[in-house]
Each structure stands twice: as structure tokens, then as C-alpha cells.
Amino acid sequence: MKEIVFIAHPIPETGIDRLRERFEVSVHPDIRPLETPALAEKLAGCSGVISLLCDRIDGAVMDRCPQLKIIANHAVGYENIDVAAAKKRGILVTNTPGVLTAATAEIAFALLITLTRRIIEADRFTRAGRFIGWDPLLLRGDELAGRTLGIIGMGRIGQDMARKCRAFDMRILYHNRGPVDPETERALSAEYVSLDDLLARSDAVSIHAPSTPETRHLIDAGALEKMKPGAYLINTARGDIVHEAALADALAAGKIKGAGLDVYEFEPKVTRGLPDLENVVLLPHIGSATHEARDRMSAMAADNVIAALTGRTPPNLVPEMTER
Numbered sequence: 001m002k003e004i005v006f007i008a009h010p011i012p013e014t015g016i017d018r019l020r021e022r023f024e025v026s027v028h029p030d031i032r033p034l035e036t037p038a039l040a041e042k043l044a045g046c047s048g049v050i051s052l053l054c055d056r057i058d059g060a061v062m063d064r065c066p067q068l069k070i071i072a073n074h075a076v077g078y079e080n081i082d083v084a085a086a087k088k089r090g091i092l093v094t095n096t097p098g099v100l101t102a103a104t105a106e107i108a109f110a111l112l113i114t115l116t117r118r119i120i121e122a123d124r125f126t127r128a129g130r131f132i133g134w135d136p137l138l139l140r141g142d143e144l145a146g147r148t149l150g151i152i153g154m155g156r157i158g159q160d161m162a163r164k165c166r167a168f169d170m171r172i173l174y175h176n177r178g179p180v181d182p183e184t185e186r187a188l189s190a191e192y193v194s195l196d197d198l199l200a201r202s203d204a205v206s207i208h209a210p211s212t213p214e215t216r217h218l219i220d221a222g223a224l225e226k227m228k229p230g231a232y233l234i235n236t237a238r239g240d241i242v243h244e245a246a247l248a249d250a251l252a253a254g255k256i257k258g259a260g261l262d263v264y265e266f267e268p269k270v271t272r273g274l275p276d277l278e279n280v281v282l283l284p285h286i287g288s289a290t291h292e293a294r295d296r297m298s299a300m301a302a303d304n305v306i307a308a309l310t311g312r313t314p315p316n317l318v319p320e321m322t323e324r
Ligand code: GLV
Pocket: 053, 074, 075, 076, 077, 078, 100, 287, 288
């Protein structure tokens, strides 16, 4: 009898086709997350699952699925999975690193330039028939060249954002758990600084850190207060890194000039007040939403499942899985 793989939401066919060649595959047809008991019920009898960030998989769910061998998250982040609980039960956990780096850095850069060059406002202005001729005073924004970008979280995506912003002649500061290797620092002309220093010196701050207990509300009212007056904030990482109510206050007060958000503290809910502000750009968590990245994520998640269910080590085990 074929082993059963459950895919908790529709994903690109690339990975589904690969799995169908070997296993019985069941795709839950809804994008809304299953409540925990319903998810556990669906998973009972399954050997593998492809999950999304909205699927909370904890020890209690795992206990109801004794045949489960692998949880393959279709995302680079995996804070939705209790990895310690999985490890204790001998269940493997994988993610999709590397394949969505360019796509996510592109969306962070897109948010930055959309804000600094007032793209949304300019589009609305033109559509409204208000363009009556070239005007030297019209819709002036802030030039990126010569300005300073502060990157919080200098992993793959943070480094790619640095690379893109260097191409636009920006100066790069970064804060991370520790400095990156000197060669990367040199290649990106990036300076490692404390968080306070980064906040005080950056014209725009872009967040690229994972969601952990240490990063939760890293950007709170106090941190926003330390930012340069008139700076921009971009978050394409995880919503809970920013205290969104404090951000809405800082934006309304004009302390922060603009914010570009692809992720939300209470996702998919957007904190009250934010959509009423003109100086924010709000995206529906589309950082990795290119055809290329999403196809690769789907294939990678499937390959991880195939490896685990055919007795091989999946190529993308999350780091905690290999730590002693
Ligand atoms: C998306 O947010 C991901 O972690 O891949």
C-alpha cells in the first residue's frame, strides 16, 4: 500500500506531480488554515505533510499522527512547527531555504522605492486625471543614492537586499546575531553596528530576521523613537518583529515617513489604523510570490518528503534538527 502525503493547501503542481509518482497524495483545497483538531484528523494515517506558515503543528498534533515521518514546510520560516517536539518524536522537519532569496529581496526593494518615489500616490494622481503637464514641483520624493539602509538580519535575504541597494549607491549598515564573514562584509561594503546605532543612522530600515522570542517586538515604540526622524521602515520578514500599533502611531505622527509591509503582527489581519494612512504600502505576504520561487519551493518541499519516505536524509532539514 502506498504511503499517504497530505498537502495542507493548494501549492504549485511541480511538487504535487513528483509526489503523485510515488505516494497517495491528498491536497486540502482551502487556503484557510485547518483548526488544530481538524488538521490532526487529516494527518492521522499520513507519513508526510507539506505545511504552510499558517498551519500550527505542535506536539499534541504529532501525538495523534503516529505514522508521521516528515513535516516539510513550504516556506523558509518554520516558527509554526514545534521543532523540539518533532525531534523528540523522531519526526523530521524541513524548510525551503535559498530558493526564494531573490524574490523576497526584490519585494523589499520594491517597497522601498515605492515609498521613496511615491509610486502609489503618483499612480492614483494620474488615474484621477490630475496630470496636466510636467511640473518641477510635482510629487518629489527621496533619492536612494547616497542614503543609508539599515538591515536587521543579515542572512541570505538581508545580504541580497544589501546587494540590490548597493547597486543604487546606498550605504549599508547591518545588525545581526553577530557579524557575517569579513569577505561578505567587504563585498557588500556593509558595516556591522548595534541596533541602536543602526536605528539612529539609517534613512531606511529593512527587516530580514526570523521570528524568534528574541526578535519579537524588536521594533517597538522605544525603537521607533530611536529611528532618524523621517526614516522609512520595510518589513518583509515576520509581522511580530514590529509592534504594529506603535508603528501606526509613529506613522500618524510623521515620526516615521513611510512603512512598507508584506507581513503583519496578526496576519492575515492588518492592525487598525494602518490602512487609513497614506504613507504605508501594504502587501498580502507576497515576498516569495514569483513563478520561479514558488515552483522551486513546491519542488523542494516534495523532494524533502520523498527523501524522508525513501530512507534518505532530506536535503533541507532545519538547523535545529542537526544540532545535538
Ligand atoms: C515566507 O514567509 C517564508 O518563510 O517562506
